[in-house]
Amino acid sequence: MRKKSGAVGGLQLFAVAGTNVVSFGIKADPGALNGVLGFAIKRFDHQTKKDAWVEGYKVFRSVVPDPKPTTKVLTKDHPVQSLIWDDFYVEPGGTYDYEFYPFKGTPKKPDLTTPPVTISVSTEPLSAGAHDIFFNRGVTGSQTYAIRFKNKPPEKQPTPAKTQEAYDWLSRNLDERLIGFIESASKGDAIRGCFYEFSFGPVLEAFKKAIDKGVDVQLIVDEKVNEHTVKATPKNHLKHDEFVESTPRVANLAAIAAAGLPASAVIAREARKDDIAHNKFMVLLKGASRTPTAVWTGSTNITTGGIYGQANVGHHVRDKGTAKLFLGYWKILSDDPGAPTDAKTNPVNIAFLKAIDDLTPTPKTVAAIPKGVTPIFSPRGNLGPLDLYVDLLANAEKMSCGTFPFGITRTWRKPLADSGASGRLCFLLLDKVDRVTPTKADPGPVILLNSTSNIYKAFGSELETALGKWVRETNNIKIHLNQFVSYVHLKFILHDPLGPDPIVVTGSANFSDASTRENDENMIIIRGDRRVADIYFTEFNRLWGHYYYRSVVEQTNKDKPPPGQGKPHNYQDLWESTDWQLDYAPGKLRCKRVAQYIDMTV
Numbered sequence: 377m378r379k380k381s382g383a384v385g386g387l388q389l390f391a392v393a394g395t396n397v398v399s400f401g402i403k404a405d406p407g408a409l410n411g412v413l414g415f416a417i418k419r420f421d422h423q424t425k426k427d428a429w430v431e432g433y434k435v436f437r438s439v440v441p442d443p444k445p446t447t448k449v450l451t452k453d454h455p456v457q458s459l460i461w462d463d464f465y466v467e468p469g470g471t472y473d474y475e476f477y478p479f480k481g482t483p484k485k486p487d488l489t490t491p492p493v494t495i496s497v498s499t500e501p502l503s504a505g506a507h508d509i510f511f512n513r514g515v516t517g518s519q520t521y522a523i524r525f526k527n528k529p530p531e532k533q534p535t536p537a538k539t540q541e542a543y544d545w546l547s548r549n550l551d552e553r554l555i556g557f558i559e560s561a562s563k564g565d566a567i568r569g570c571f572y573e574f575s576f577g578p579v580l581e582a583f584k585k586a587i588d589k590g591v592d593v594q595l596i597v598d599e600k601v602n603e604h605t606v607k608a609t610p611k612n613h614l615k616h617d618e619f620v621e622s623t624p625r626v627a628n629l630a631a632i633a634a635a636g637l638p639a640s641a642v643i644a645r646e647a648r649k650d651d652i653a654h655n656k657f658m659v660l661l662k663g664a665s666r667t668p669t670a671v672w673t674g675s676t677n678i679t680t681g682g683i684y685g686q687a688n689v690g691h692h693v694r695d696k697g698t699a700k701l702f703l704g705y706w707k708i709l710s711d712d713p714g715a716p717t718d719a720k721t722n723p724v725n726i727a728f729l730k731a732i733d734d735l736t737p738t739p740k741t742v743a744a745i746p747k748g749v750t751p752i753f754s755p756r757g758n759l760g761p762l763d764l765y766v767d768l769l770a771n772a773e774k775m776s777c778g779t780f781p782f783g784i785t786r787t788w789r790k791p792l793a794d795s796g797a798s799g800r801l802c803f804l805l806l807d808k809v810d811r812v813t814p815t816k817a818d819p820g821p822v823i824l825l826n827s828t829s830n831i832y833k834a835f836g837s838e839l840e841t842a843l844g845k846w847v848r849e850t851n852n853i854k855i856h857l858n859q860f861v862s863y864v865h866l867k868f869i870l871h872d873p874l875g876p877d878p879i880v881v882t883g884s885a886n887f888s889d890a891s892t893r894e895n896d897e898n899m900i901i902i903r904g905d906r907r908v909a910d911i912y913f914t915e916f917n918r919l920w921g922h923y924y925y926r927s928v929v930e931q932t933n934k935d936k937p938p939p940g941q942g943k944p945h946n947y948q949d950l951w952e953s954t955d956w957q958l959d960y961a962p963g964k965l966r967c968k969r970v971a972q973y974i975d976m977t978v
Contacts, residue, residue: 377910378874378978381495389476389495390973392874394914395468395509396548398497401973402459402476409957412478414455414950416488419463422471430463432456433519434950436483443948446523452488455479457956459970462917469501483952500907502549506694506749507908511915512550512676514687514864515922521545530684546684550676551578554683554690557658557672558582563590565662568706570596570645570655570896572884573677575627580635580678587641592661596709597632598653599625599644645896648714651755653896654884655709659702668699673883673898675866686781686807686865687919691882693900698749702898704735705753709896714755718894729757729893739901742767742871745879747904754885754897761885761899762787762892768871768879769802770795775972777803777873777916779866782886786812789823796829801968805920806835807864832965834924836863863923867899870912874976878909906977 381389386408390401402415417430429450435443436454466472473496481487502508515521525533530542543551555578561567567586574580574597587593603622608614625646632642645653658672676688693699708731715724736753738760739745745764752761762785769776770791783806784792792802804810804825810833812822825831867886871879883899885891902908950956959966 377498377500378906378976379495379497380978381493384491384493385478387476387478387493389474389493390976390978391474391495391497392910392914392973392976393466393497393499394911395500395502396464396466396511397914397918398463398466398472398499399914399917399973400461400463400474401970402461402493403970403974404459404960409478409954411480411954412957413481413483413486413952413954414451414457414479414956415461416450416452416455416477416479416486417461418452418475418477418492420473422473423467430456434948436952437949438952439483445519451479452477453486454483454950455486457950458966459960460966460973462914462921464918466499468499471496471498473497483950500911502553505905505907507902507905508553508692508694509908509911510550510553510690510692511548511911512683512688513546513548514685514866514919543684550688550690551683553692554672554676555579555582557660557670557692558586560670561586561591561660564664565660566592566594566666567658567660568594568703569658570653570706570709570898571628571678572598572652572654572656573624573628573679573682574598575624575631576678576680576683577631577635580631580637583641584635584637587638593641594643594710595637595641596643596645596653596655596706597628598646599628600646600649600653601625602649643710643712645709645712647712647716648718648894649716650718651714651890651894651896653709654891655896655898656884657702657898659699659706661699661703667696668703669696670694671699671702673702673900675868675882675884677865682865686863688865689868689882689915691900693749695749698751698900701736701751701753705732705751705898708732708735726757729755732756733758738764740764742771742879745901745903748902750901750903752883752899752901754892754899755894756892759889759892762887762889765869765881765887766791768881769869771798772800772802772872774872774875774975775801775803775870777805777870777913777920778887779805779864779868779916780887781807781865781867782888783808783812784810784825785888786815786822788887789825792825792831793823793829796831800830801972802829802831803916803920804831804833805864805866805916805923806833807862809835827965830968832924834920834926836923864919866919868912868916870909870916873909873913874972876977877904878906879903880905880908880912882912 377393379391386405388403392399420427429452431448475492475494477488477492478490525542530539533539601622606618608617659668660670662669671693674689674691676682676690713728715722732753733756736751766788769778868882880902885897885899891897
């Protein structure tokens, strides 16, 4: 939901609520921030009937000269110095009253007598309408995990209860809702699924229980044989040749055997040995008529790391038309179609790709995308979906957002850079820093994506500066939750998410040529659903803000005290003057971000 408050003293609040996050923008008329050191925020929770000052980590060093990693303070003493703020401590389906008090006076003698600006906000319930959306936490490298769980893996916690607490904190409903989708099938119903990595025991056990109670379960699983030996060379620094077992085949088969899934429930996907059967979806079919009624999709692999580690989403769609198309796609894949190689002239491959393209034709333009849900499946014989996706990202009216676990394809860089002149903002979240070099196939100069094109990037990062050592942050690889993608595994695009007609693209594909023309993938385009857009936007805000801060610190290494009277000593310190407001000067990123809230459709 979106909401705006009335104006008080030249200040006005704008709020966007998802399920677990509320994002705020504060409009300030000229003069409204005179003498304001920040905002003291009070929140009343209608569920618990508790009224409390919001907590924070940043402090006035003149008041708290030696903060510790566990130090928490109240914003009535150490305010929020921002016109953009996110509340990450709300529950789905709740109602909260907020009071933002202008913090005047001095750090040691605060003055909170200026009347506050107030707003009441309701978060989205987990289940409502056609879409249920579940983001895991996706930030093991955070102060909260460091403090609560000592940067140790969940299985290394001191007690079973603490282990479960760590898993629950990391999952944030994703695991139980994924299993709940399977458990929603009754005797006589059916589930059809397609999975790439398929080794998370509790999910496989849920499938076994469903089969035992009379659910017809058939799962297509990537079992291709791709074992190989990597020869030792001076370049790869290997001392001996290294054998690499078939991935994910070996882990998948071991988990299937451990769960006791019968052979009749598993269909091996192994014909296209050059490619990845990268899907992670299920279709629920109800009754003896096998009516397709709902779909589970998203970016989450059925692994411990996919559910608890890297940032992921599970998306439950209750729509018979969408479910019918997914079932049609599953039926095509159930024959294990395609040739062993990627040969583009092979008739077997041509027929396979044409069948997928015919099932879900790509809308030719953004305007041609219909209201509701439009599935797009891969592989296909053209790059039409990629052309549409880059158009959505580059040519939004006011704002777009995108997530890229494996980087931004070179062909997207020019349209993204060129479209910045329109004034739209584009926010990109990557798993790793954006480094692209010329290749033999594309030797031209690399087009940089940066603020000159109104593009702002964040990438997965832990803090390795003095501050990072202070808060002892970690990442998913270090605590053994993931091996390759450590931080961001999401694949979605938001086109004008705060406008009257938002568009969300989400699913399993990595926005690459391979994900479009070679791999088994599924995406859904959702148009005109503000609830869906608000949930995705607030979660993007949460993750982008978390990693943008760390990205800037890591890239600039600004962990030394900047010169000048009254400036913060490091990134945990508050300004002891009104100079924090300089970040909101016209043309600066924060000013542009505030404008997005002020201009949003309510």
